[in-house]
Amino acid sequence: MKKLAGACIIVSPMTISVGEARTDCSWVAWTKNRLISTSEGKIHDEVTWEVHSAFEKRAQCVELRERLWKEAAKEVESTPYFTNLKTLFPDKLSAEVPDGSWEKAFYCLPDRIDPRRKLPDFADPRSKSVEAEH
Numbered sequence: 001m002k003k004l005a006g007a008c009i010i011v012s013p014m015t016i017s018v019g020e021a022r023t024d025c026s027w028v029a030w031t032k033n034r035l036i037s038t039s040e041g042k043i044h045d046e047v048t049w050e051v052h053s054a055f056e057k058r059a060q061c062v063e064l065r066e067r068l069w070k071e072a073a074k075e076v077e078s079t080p081y082f083t084n085l086k087t088l089f090p091d092k093l094s095a096e097v098p099d100g101s102w103e104k105a106f107y108c109l110p111d112r113i114d115p116r117r118k119l120p121d122f123a124d125p126r127s128k129s130v131e132a133e134h
Contacts, residue, residue, distance in 0.1 A: 027061035028054045030107040030115055031068060037100035044100075049116050061108035066090040069106050076104075 029052040037044045052068065055061045069090040076082050082095040082102065094103040109115060 026054045026056055026111045027058045027108050028111050029061050029064045030109060032105040034103040065106045065108050072104055
């Protein structure tokens with residue numbers, strides 16, 4: 001028993017320090033809107049970002065991301081100029097629009113990542129690598 005108690009004491013400080021590191025990071029829900037259109041023989045690729053909310057826990061952010069996806073999917077389904085709707089719950093919606101395509105992607109990113117700058121390759125919404133860091 002004494003050996004086991006000693007092991008717990010050694011492990012506990014490591015666990016606490018990891019836990020403290022995680023509390024420094026908050027999670028931010030983002031939506032990326034992309035419209036690719038063709039007019040006058042030119043391709044226009046327009047990307048905009050919306051920031052929604054920040055959360056202490058990733059699970060809270062994911063909950064909002066899923067709700068935003070569902071709301072957007074309902075809206076797109078009821079809009080007649082969107083055709084060939086493709087869904088990837090809870091990450092992405094895409095459709096064809098007159099003269100182009102439309103896409104909406106949903107992200108939960110650590111607060112240190114601002115996707116309006118170049119989004120790192122590892123920040124794919126389906127990727128767990130961003131989360132593994134926190």
